[in-house]
Amino acid sequence: MADTRGNKSTNCGAVTEQLTVTICRCEEITEADVLAAYQAGYHTVDEIKRKLRLGMGPCGGRTCMPLLLSLLARLSGRPIADIAPPVVRPPLKPMPLGMFEPLLPAEGKEGGGQ
Ligand code: FES
Helix, strand or coil, rough: CCCCCCCCCCCCCCCCCCCCCCECCCCCHHHHHHEEEEEEEEHHHHHHHHHHHCCCCCCCCCCCHHHHHHHHHHCCCCCHHCCCCCCCCCCCCCCHHHHHHCCCCHHHHCCCCC
């Protein structure tokens, strides 16, 4: 149910602020998107990340993960410290450092430019 300013109230804790707030700028995910996922049964950071791609943009979740943790804490009624952070995975396979040599500036190829 929305009030005259567009604020929505839910039966999931004390989330009553405007749900059009953007949580993830990179993937254009709003608080309403997260709330819909939460109400559909996606309750962990990793579940929501997989469902919505939240945190998978160019910033790698640096901006949106703290916001998601805060929102999940409010929705679940638990402290943020009790919300498990996302699982961080290394690259699919090791990459040799020499692969990046063509990207170095000219002085970097000559032993560090000193
Ligand atoms: S703001 Fe979510 S991945 Fe960048």
